[in-house]
Amino acid sequence: MSNPLTLNAPADEPLMEYSRDFDFPVHDVFRAHVEPDAYAQWIGPQDVTTRIDRFEPRTGGSYRFVHSRGSDEYAFRGVFHTVRQDEFLLQTFEFEADPEVVTLEYSTFTALPGGRCRLTGRSLYPSVESRNQFLANGMEEGMSDGYNQLDEFLARNGSTG
Amino acid sequence: MSNPLTLNAPADEPLMEYSRDFDFPVHDVFRAHVEPDAYAQWIGPQDVTTRIDRFEPRTGGSYRFVHSRGSDEYAFRGVFHTVRQDEFLLQTFEFEADPEVVTLEYSTFTALPGGRCRLTGRSLYPSVESRNQFLANGMEEGMSDGYNQLDEFLARNGSTG
Numbered sequence: 001m002s003n004p005l006t007l008n009a010p011a012d013e014p015l016m017e018y019s020r021d022f023d024f025p026v027h028d029v030f031r032a033h034v035e036p037d038a039y040a041q042w043i044g045p046q047d048v049t050t051r052i053d054r055f056e057p058r059t060g061g062s063y064r065f066v067h068s069r070g071s072d073e074y075a076f077r078g079v080f081h082t083v084r085q086d087e088f089l090l091q092t093f094e095f096e097a098d099p100e101v102v103t104l105e106y107s108t109f110t111a112l113p114g115g116r117c118r119l120t121g122r123s124l125y126p127s128v129e130s131r132n133q134f135l136a137n138g139m140e141e142g143m144s145d146g147y148n149q150l151d152e153f154l155a156r157n158g159s160t161g
Numbered sequence: 162m163s164n165p166l167t168l169n170a171p172a173d174e175p176l177m178e179y180s181r182d183f184d185f186p187v188h189d190v191f192r193a194h195v196e197p198d199a200y201a202q203w204i205g206p207q208d209v210t211t212r213i214d215r216f217e218p219r220t221g222g223s224y225r226f227v228h229s230r231g232s233d234e235y236a237f238r239g240v241f242h243t244v245r246q247d248e249f250l251l252q253t254f255e256f257e258a259d260p261e262v263v264t265l266e267y268s269t270f271t272a273l274p275g276g277r278c279r280l281t282g283r284s285l286y287p288s289v290e291s292r293n294q295f296l297a298n299g300m301e302e303g304m305s306d307g308y309n310q311l312d313e314f315l316a317r318n319g320s321t322g
Contacts, residue, residue, distance in 0.1 A: 013174060014285070060240055062221040079221055079240040081253045081263055090263055092242045092253065102242055102251055104265040104285060124175070124265060124285045 002151050005144045009135060014125040016135075019118060020147050024154040026109045026117040030086045032150055033057075033107070038157075040065070042149035045142040048074075059083050063091070078102075093123075101130045119147075163312050166305045170296060175286040177296075180279060181308050185315040187270045187278040191247045193311055194218075194268070199318075201226070203310035206303040209235075220244050224252070239263075254284075262291045280308075 007018040022029050032038040034057035040050040048067035055063045057080055064077040078092035081104075089107040106122040125131035168179040183190050193199040195218035201211040209228040216224045218241055225238040239253040242265075250268040267283040286292035 014176070060223040062240075079223075079242050079253070081240050081255070082260070090253075092240070092251075092265065094242070099243070100267075102265065102267075104253065104263065106261075106263075106287065122287065124287065126267065126283065126285065 002148045005140070005147055007140055007143070009131060012128065014128045014131050016121075016123045016125070016131060018121045018123075018143070021112065022117045022119065022147075022151065022154065024117060024151075025115045026086050026111045028154055028157075029117045029119060029150070030109050032153060033089060034083065038153060042153045043146050045138070046145040046149070056080065057083050057089075101126055101133075103134075163309045166301070166308055168301050168304070170292060173289065175289045175292050177282075177284045177286070177292060179282045179284075179304070182273065183278045183280065183308075183312065183315065185278060185312075186276045187247050187272045189315055189318075190278045190280060190311070191270050193314060194250060195244065199314060203314045204307050206299070207306040207310070217241065218244050218250075262287055262294075264295075 003021040003023070005018060005020045007016060009016045032042065036052040036055035039055065040052050043050055043065070044067050048069045051066045051068065053064040053066060054077075055065070057063070059080060059082050061083070062077070062079045064075065067074040067076070075096040077094055077096060080089065080091045082088060082090040087109055089105075091105050091107075093103040093105050095101070104124040108120045110118045110120065112118050123131075125134070164182040164184070166179060166181045168177060170177045193203065197213040197216035200216065201213050204211055204226070205228050209230045212227045212229065214225040214227060215238075216226070218224070220241060220243050222244070223238070223240045225236065228235040228237070236257040238255055238257060241250065241252045243249060243251040248270055250266075252266050252268075254264040254266050256262070265285040269281045271279045271281065273279050284292075286295070
């Protein structure tokens with residue numbers, strides 16, 4: 001049983017807010033966001049495989065990964081403005097095919113009772129139109145798939161304490 | 162005679178757009194944004210001095226600078242998401258005293274006839290409130306001062322072709 005992704009995209013503001021609970025501790029959910037081998041196993045839609053080209057999850061580091069679907073490749077890159085262990089990530093995000101549309105993504109990891117975790121996100125887009133374009137291209141489904149895959153990854157790998 | 166800063170902050174969107182013309186070539190205006198010794202001479206309000214702690218103006222690089230006014234210090238830091246020589250900068254920007262309020266700043270440098278340059282900027286804030294707070298703290302005056310100082314810097318240093 002997966003927990004649902006809750007996503008809010010206000011019609012007249014260039015942003016998106018979302019929330020997703022996990023039945024796993026903050027430490028494990030955070031770790032799966034900053035360890036490249038873990039990240040590659042869950043990020044993105046169900047029907048892609050992911051190759052990590054660069055992953056420096058520290059304040060001032062950068063990253064790049066590539067989703068593949070058949071012979072198609074989709075590359076994404078950005079920089080980590082802030083990394084605070086088990087708490088907070090702030091990073092830029094760009095789909096390289098659309099290089100002028102860069103998102104700023106706030107991710108906050110909060111402990112819930114019972115060893116659970118809530119991830120809350122806030123993504124700022126350059127315009128309402130660019131935000132709507134990402135949504136029209138299936139972003140919500142891709143995120144939802146990804147978090148379901150993250151549940152499966154965490155279930156397979158157990159808690160690391 | 163300085164050219165005016167034109168700034169637009171829509172009431173209900175968490176962003177700011179601005180434009181400033183310079184009577185100097187794109188190459189010189191861009192260079193003054195990416196060479197730390199030049200940058201320190203013009204950035205910020207008239208009554209501060211600036212120390213550059215780190216300045217890596219390349220895609221994936223980071224920066225930090227400190228304004229001083231008397232014994233007060235104001236530190237700012239961020240990362241360069243994209244640097245395209247003489248064309249485009251995209252960087253994050255944080256006032257370290259307010260670390261969760263990070264701005265994403267698009268700067269586009271366009272050649273105008275007669276060897277002049279137009280700088281257009283678009284800054285995305287986490288909320289309308291945080292944008293308004295920056296404005297209430299004198300951001301527009303600080304930017305206007307800075308660009309006037311940039312005019313003076315460029316006049317002192319001449320064109321580098």
